[in-house]
Amino acid sequence: MTLPHLPWLELAILTPLIGAAWVLRMKVSHVARQWSAGFAGCACVCAVAAWLDFQPGGRGATEVRILGREIFKLDDFSAPLLPLAALLFFLATVATLRSKTPRSSFVRTLISEAIVLALFSSRQPWLVIGLLAAEVVPPWLELRAQGKSARVFLLHMTLFVGLMIAGQTCVTAQPGGQVPGAWGGVLLLAAILMRNGIVPFQCWMTDLFEHATFGTALLFIAPMTGAYAAVRLVRPIAPEWVLHGIGLLSLITAVYASGLALVQREARRFFCHLFLSHSAIALVGLEMGSEIGLTGALCVWPSVSLGLGGLGLTLRALEARRGRLALDRFQGLYDHTPTLAMFFGLTGLASVGFPGTFGFVGTDMIVEGAVESYPLVGVAVVVAVALNGIAVVQTYFRLFSGARHDSSVSLKVRTRERIAVLALAALILLGGFVPQPWVVSRHRAAEEILAPRDRPPTPTTRPPDPVRI
Amino acid sequence: MFHFPLLTRGFGLLVVAAPLTLVLLLGLPTLLSRPLSERTISRAVQAAIVVGLAACLVVLGLMLPMPSPRATIELGHWVEIHDYHFAIKLVFDRLSTPFVLLSFVLCGTIGAFASRYLHRERGFNRFFMFYVLFLAGIVVTSLAGTIETLFAGWELVGLSSALLVAFYHERTSPVRNGLHVWVVYRISDAALLIASVVMHHMTGAGDFSKLLGTAPWPDGVASSAITEHQALMIGLLLLLAAAGKSALVPFSGWLPRAMEGPTPSSAVFYGALSVHLGAFLLLRVSPLLDLSPWLCAAVVLVGLTTALFAAFAGRVQTDIKCALSFASLTQVGIIVAEIGLGFRYVALVHILGHACLRTLQFLRAPTLLLDYRTMENAIGADLPRTPRSWSRLIPEHLRVWCYQVALERGYLDGLLTDCFVTPFLRLFRRCDALERRWTNFLAGSPARQPRRADPAVGTIEDLI
Numbered sequence: 001m002t003l004p005h006l007p008w009l010e011l012a013i014l015t016p017l018i019g020a021a022w023v024l025r026m027k028v029s030h031v032a033r034q035w036s037a038g039f040a041g042c043a044c045v046c047a048v049a050a051w052l053d054f055q056p057g058g059r060g061a062t063e064v065r066i067l068g069r070e071i072f073k074l075d076d077f078s079a080p081l082l083p084l085a086a087l088l089f090f091l092a093t094v095a096t097l098r099s100k101t102p103r104s105s106f107v108r109t110l111i112s113e114a115i116v117l118a119l120f121s122s123r124q125p126w127l128v129i130g131l132l133a134a135e136v137v138p139p140w141l142e143l144r145a146q147g148k149s150a151r152v153f154l155l156h157m158t159l160f161v162g163l164m165i166a167g168q169t170c171v172t173a174q175p176g177g178q179v180p181g182a183w184g185g186v187l188l189l190a191a192i193l194m195r196n197g198i199v200p201f202q203c204w205m206t207d208l209f210e211h212a213t214f215g216t217a218l219l220f221i222a223p224m225t226g227a228y229a230a231v232r233l234v235r236p237i238a239p240e241w242v243l244h245g246i247g248l249l250s251l252i253t254a255v256y257a258s259g260l261a262l263v264q265r266e267a268r269r270f271f272c273h274l275f276l277s278h279s280a281i282a283l284v285g286l287e288m289g290s291e292i293g294l295t296g297a298l299c300v301w302p303s304v305s306l307g308l309g310g311l312g313l314t315l316r317a318l319e320a321r322r323g324r325l326a327l328d329r330f331q332g333l334y335d336h337t338p339t340l341a342m343f344f345g346l347t348g349l350a351s352v353g354f355p356g357t358f359g360f361v362g363t364d365m366i367v368e369g370a371v372e373s374y375p376l377v378g379v380a381v382v383v384a385v386a387l388n389g390i391a392v393v394q395t396y397f398r399l400f401s402g403a404r405h406d407s408s409v410s411l412k413v414r415t416r417e418r419i420a421v422l423a424l425a426a427l428i429l430l431g432g433f434v435p436q437p438w439v440v441s442r443h444r445a446a447e448e449i450l451a452p453r454d455r456p457p458t459p460t461t462r463p464p465d466p467v468r469i
Numbered sequence: 470m471f472h473f474p475l476l477t478r479g480f481g482l483l484v485v486a487a488p489l490t491l492v493l494l495l496g497l498p499t500l501l502s503r504p505l506s507e508r509t510i511s512r513a514v515q516a517a518i519v520v521g522l523a524a525c526l527v528v529l530g531l532m533l534p535m536p537s538p539r540a541t542i543e544l545g546h547w548v549e550i551h552d553y554h555f556a557i558k559l560v561f562d563r564l565s566t567p568f569v570l571l572s573f574v575l576c577g578t579i580g581a582f583a584s585r586y587l588h589r590e591r592g593f594n595r596f597f598m599f600y601v602l603f604l605a606g607i608v609v610t611s612l613a614g615t616i617e618t619l620f621a622g623w624e625l626v627g628l629s630s631a632l633l634v635a636f637y638h639e640r641t642s643p644v645r646n647g648l649h650v651w652v653v654y655r656i657s658d659a660a661l662l663i664a665s666v667v668m669h670h671m672t673g674a675g676d677f678s679k680l681l682g683t684a685p686w687p688d689g690v691a692s693s694a695i696t697e698h699q700a701l702m703i704g705l706l707l708l709l710a711a712a713g714k715s716a717l718v719p720f721s722g723w724l725p726r727a728m729e730g731p732t733p734s735s736a737v738f739y740g741a742l743s744v745h746l747g748a749f750l751l752l753r754v755s756p757l758l759d760l761s762p763w764l765c766a767a768v769v770l771v772g773l774t775t776a777l778f779a780a781f782a783g784r785v786q787t788d789i790k791c792a793l794s795f796a797s798l799t800q801v802g803i804i805v806a807e808i809g810l811g812f813r814y815v816a817l818v819h820i821l822g823h824a825c826l827r828t829l830q831f832l833r834a835p836t837l838l839l840d841y842r843t844m845e846n847a848i849g850a851d852l853p854r855t856p857r858s859w860s861r862l863i864p865e866h867l868r869v870w871c872y873q874v875a876l877e878r879g880y881l882d883g884l885l886t887d888c889f890v891t892p893f894l895r896l897f898r899r900c901d902a903l904e905r906r907w908t909n910f911l912a913g914s915p916a917r918q919p920r921r922a923d924p925a926v927g928t929i930e931d932l933i
């Protein structure tokens with residue numbers, strides 16, 4: 001595909017920032033929503049173009065340097081994460097109903113988007129840490145603006161940033177790029193566990209879902225920036241025992257959170273635990289030494305982001321109609337919202353790796369990789385996936401069936417929501433039926449991630465074409 | 470004149486393509502909220518099933534003159550990277566071809582029946598959506614030449630079955646029973662997935678021909694790479710998967726619950742195809758059974774226990790669909806025992822005969838009272854009921870006890886609930902409460918409370 005010669009990466013990051021400045025002037029909330037959707041859409045197009053530019057045959061202009069120093073650069077691992085995150089932000093903005101717009105801050109959403117896109121484009125450890133810290137600010141501002149308790153969130157995130165800075169300081173203090181000692185490893189391990197909500201540091205996630213708006217909480221966790229930090233900061237330098245520690249605790253989290261998802265009585269908490277379980281499964285694969293396991297984890301990443309992002313948008317749409325959703329009784333909403341019911345089923349099943357959806361091959365690869373390394377790990381992953389599958393169908397039944405819901409107003413899905421859910425459904429099914437290109441791309445990324453640990457880095461086959469600003 | 474391998478390949482692909490196309494044809498308009506009309510759905514289902522059936526008959530015709538009746542269609546690797554591949558391979562042999570033919574015949578018949586039975590029903594489109602998903606799943610499972618392909622079809626069958634049990638979703642009971650079926654199926658799926666990965670790991674491929682030999686079924690010989698101990702381990706996992714899918718003991722409790730679904734789906738799923746899928750899996754991996762006498766003994770034991778249990782519980786059922794489901798289970802138990810004893814052809818013929826007979830009985834079930842009345846009118850008196858003299862030999866209190874146990878279906882559901890489900894959920898509810906308390910402590914204020922303290926309906930304890 002021939003793309004115009006434009007600095008797509010810079011545009012992808014700057015467009016939401018410009019959008020935020022523009023939307024800040026808006027007084028009428030639904031006008032602000034329309035402009036925000038427009039800017040988020042433009043950012044999404046730029047992110048897709050940057051990714052296409054990176055593909056073989058593209059111009060490869062995916063590096064940004066300032067004063068000769070690399071600031072942003074895409075590689076095999078990060079290139080597809082950019083459009084993925086941009087799409088999530090775009091669809092979340094598009095699917096915001098008018099009834100929800102007064103409470104939504106589109107400016108904060110656009111700033112968050114710019115930070116996430118910049119984060120996925122950066123590889124320099126200190127820049128990554130800075131952006132991870134900046135990412136915390138918009139949700140915190142929202143909690144404060146709404147007068148909600150932000151203590152748990154702030155406590156965990158402050159600790160996370162502090163541990164990350166301390167750990168990275170230990171790492172950079174090692175002469176000649178030696179493997180960092182025990183302290184560096186422990187600090188980084190704790191930071192990653194904290195940010196990813198791994199047991200025993202998971203309570204900030206449920207707290208965020210309880211207090212923040214669903215959209216904000218969803219967009220904070222769905223791009224899985226914590227897992228990105230694990231790959232960028234910890235994986236290349238951490239000793240084996242740190243990786244095993246993260247893997248083991250992630251495995252425990254995967255099973256534990258899937259069990260908790262089964263017993264929840266509120267939809268938000270159910271979603272939070274389901275997400276936690278899936279992201280922990282992905283993290284198990286990321287910390288696995290085998291190429292298959294790592295490839296599987298990278299394949300599961302978009303299925304978690306898209307599948308659970310879609311599931312979150314569905315729950316958000318239902319909440320917009322019914323308020324907070326209780327799971328302790330049957331709601332019987334199918335007849336009023338058949339499209340949302342169908343989409344809930346599709347995205348939920350995609351997230352648990354059902355055949356024909358995005359996550360199927362990835363889950364199979366993680367299990368395969370786990371059995372190859374440690375058979376019991378494979379069994380635990382299968383148990384977690386099975387429990388998640390039960391939790392998804394149980395929640396589907398609780399929300400959409402088991403009773404007849406009478407409503408005097410139409411609860412039907414709106415056009416904007418339909419567009420959002422259909423776009424995600426198309427991606428989930430396309431990735432499910434034609435997984436090979438995606439798996440090959442993720443395998444390349446897995447090799448790239450494993451390379452610094454296994455062998456000295458090899459020169460890139462494509463000469464870089466830096467764009468200076 | 471004819472290029473037989475090419476013809477076999479073309480028609481073989483058509484067998485699978487027909488139901489898969491049907492899924493797309495019905496699924497896409499549903500996804501776009503533009504469902505097709507009843508007439509279009511019925512015709513599309515009939516057309517696709519006729520095409521699939523005809524193609525399968527052609528493949529059978531092409532296979533018959535072959536010295537070794539086995540046609541393999543390799544579709545290459547669906548996913549392939551350095552040391553991982555997901556191959557798609559279809560196998561037409563003495564086991565899969567009759568099973569696929571049976572599936573098409575029964576699904577076609579029941580599809581035609583259902584289009585009248587569910588005429589003007591609000592969930593007409595939804596029923597056929599799940600129905601064609603089931604058909605696609607059963608065809609893929611039957612023809613699978615690799616364990617991964619089999620697993621994909623297996624999951625489709627499970628999902629469509631559970632959703633069809635909960636078809637009348639405005640009532641609580643079908644939904645709870647649908648979830649019960651899904652829970653058991655997930656256990657079965659997990660066992661199959663682990664077995665599949667272990668097999669893949671041991672032989673380096675999920676291909677049945679590498680695992681069970683290239684000789685046509687049932688003459689295959691298991692790979693020499695598999696030891697007796699490994700065969701026992703994989704075999705037990707597969708037996709667990711089969712037990713979940715075919716409602717063998719101790720998972721038998723879901724079968725009568727599955728009767729909450731519409732009669733057409735009950736007939737084809739639990740009278741004919743789905744309930745035999747576990748037995749089909751055991752037949753497919755039967756060379757593995759030959760490696761381990763202990764595994765064969767376990768299969769026979771599970772089969773006979775199921776048969777005895779179902780015969781015992783079935784005697785006191787008070788509604789016709791439940792009575793038929795236990796009658797089905799009795800036969801499935803015997804079929805599984807036959808497989809364990811090495812009577813592979815007997816088991817296959819038993820499956821085919823039993824599936825047809827039971828489907829007919831299920832379809833006649835709603836008119837049973839009318840049938841009785843017709844017969845009684847014809848003979849001009851009540852139908853004769855022969856007293857069972859042997860039952861008088863059993864003491865009264867023992868008879869009452871047996872009646873209670875049979876009525877409660879051997880307390881199997883209660884046993885599973887008390888031993889596994891309740892402790893599991895209690896543990897996680899306690900963890901959840903602790904987590905809430907910890908979060909509240911950190912936050913300095915109580916979190917938003919759920920609307921009710923205790924679940925009112927639909928807890929998993931109620932479901933199992």
